[in-house]
Amino acid sequence: MFDFVGVLVLIVLAAVFGFLATRAWRLKNGLLRWGATALGGLLTLAPLALLALALVGFYKLNQHYRNPVADVQVAGTAAQIARGEQLAHVCAGCHSPDGGPVLSGVNFLAKFPFPPVGTFYAPNLTPSGDIQDWTDGEVIRAIREGVHQDGRALLIMPAGNLRNLSDDDVQAVVAYLRAQPATGGPTPENRWNVLGAIFMSLFDFRTAQSPVGQVTAPQPGTPEYGHYLVSIIGCADCHGDQLQGKVDNGQPGPPAGPNLTQIVPGWTEAQFMTFFNTGRRPDGSAVPDETLNDGTQRPRMPWDEVRGATSDADLHDLYSYLHSLPPVASPAP
Ligand code: HEC
Numbered sequence: 001m002f003d004f005v006g007v008l009v010l011i012v013l014a015a016v017f018g019f020l021a022t023r024a025w026r027l028k029n030g031l032l033r034w035g036a037t038a039l040g041g042l043l044t045l046a047p048l049a050l051l052a053l054a055l056v057g058f059y060k061l062n063q064h065y066r067n068p069v070a071d072v073q074v075a076g077t078a079a080q081i082a083r084g085e086q087l088a089h090v091c092a093g094c095h096s097p098d099g100g101p102v103l104s105g106v107n108f109l110a111k112f113p114f115p116p117v118g119t120f121y122a123p124n125l126t127p128s129g130d131i132q133d134w135t136d137g138e139v140i141r142a143i144r145e146g147v148h149q150d151g152r153a154l155l156i157m158p159a160g161n162l163r164n165l166s167d168d169d170v171q172a173v174v175a176y177l178r179a180q181p182a183t184g185g186p187t188p189e190n191r192w193n194v195l196g197a198i199f200m201s202l203f204d205f206r207t208a209q210s211p212v213g214q215v216t217a218p219q220p221g222t223p224e225y226g227h228y229l230v231s232i233i234g235c236a237d238c239h240g241d242q243l244q245g246k247v248d249n250g251q252p253g254p255p256a257g258p259n260l261t262q263i264v265p266g267w268t269e270a271q272f273m274t275f276f277n278t279g280r281r282p283d284g285s286a287v288p289d290e291t292l293n294d295g296t297q298r299p300r301m302p303w304d305e306v307r308g309a310t311s312d313a314d315l316h317d318l319y320s321y322l323h324s325l326p327p328v329a330s331p332a333p
């Protein structure tokens with residue numbers, strides 16, 4: 001993708017101000033000449049600097065990954081579809097317009113406080129979306145490696161977490177995607193304009209594109225399986241790499257969660273279950289809501305999504321993993 005018009009505007013701005021700066025140099029009045037030339041020079045350099053950033057951004061946006069595509073055909077058994085529907089709760093926060101299980105696509109830019117960087121949807125993943133024409137292997141590569149069918153990186157799509165999905169679980173997700181009711185048409189193609197390219201060069205929105213080999217899930221009923229669920233759901237995105245908590249830095253992005261290594265070991269398993277069933281902590285306080293740009297509300301801690309994605313046995317494993325963690329010091333505010 002490339003924004004010819006936006007890049008042209010920057011070039012024209014640089015040329016016009018460059019021309020004006022050379023004219024200013026011919027002024028008679030010495031003070032005026034120096035002042036006007038310096039201003040013209042600065043106004044020429046600014047669009048040139050933005051142009052350089054934009055070109056780096058477009059380079060990153062168009063970078064291609066040749067990760068191999070697995071030759072798999074997902075069987076689509078009833079058991080796979082049911083497991084996939086459960087895991088789809090992990091996708092719903094971004095791909096579902098109402099947080100429900102049908103992943104028919106969302107205008108991502110309208111939801112979050114982004115500047116006008118172009119067109120950016122979390123695409124429609126039902127059978128009437130674009131991926132109807134993708135092979136199962138290409139969809140699996142998109143989910144676990146964050147690579148589009150055409151080879152470019154998928155931005156913001158959390159492949160860094162989803163790469164941990166086992167072969168069985170990622171196939172179950174694909175079985176569910178294919179089994180959803182076809183809902184709506186394909187979402188608009190994602191395109192970034194010159195402003196988006198500048199942002200892309202400053203904050204890289206790629207997640208993780210390296211190839212994933214075979215992945216087997218740990219045995220359910222163990223703390224290791226709890227760790228597996230933590231890695232897929234991405235608790236660390238909000239609670240920090242070691243779940244030691246994050247400090248709110250005021251930047252856009254997921255909300256900062258508290259230190260789980262110090263909190264959960266003090267909870268009983270029943271209190272942990274109540275938290276995920278009701279969003280209420282042991283002291284009875286509820287998780288507050290946050291309001292998104294498009295007016296929708298959601299709890300700051302997505303306890304309902306986690307609950308949707310887990311069985312009681314899964315929550316037990318999550319608890320035993322978190323309960324077993326040695327306490328880590330919280331980051332300084
Ligand atoms: C944090 C938000 C987020 C979550 C969670 C998320 N995705 Fe995405 N996903 C995106 C965005 C945004 C894109 C588009 C990226 C782009 O085009 O650069 C995307 C793209 C995709 C694509 C490529 C589709 C296409 O038509 O280009 C697939 C497939 C996909 N996601 C599957 C999933 C599945 C399955 C899950 C859950 C297991 C999931 N995603 C979870 C944000 C998310």
Ligand code: HEC
Binds near residue numbers: 257287302
């Ligand atoms: C999108 C960000 C996000 C994700 C993902 C997330 N959390 Fe949270 N979590 C929060 C925030 C923010 C809070 C604090 C909510 C509040 O303000 O009361 C929180 C609070 C909690 C609490 C209550 C702690 C307390 O005393 O306030 C627990 C337990 C918890 N999270 C566990 C988890 C687990 C386990 C996962 C992964 C399965 C997870 N969280 C994923 C953001 C997140």
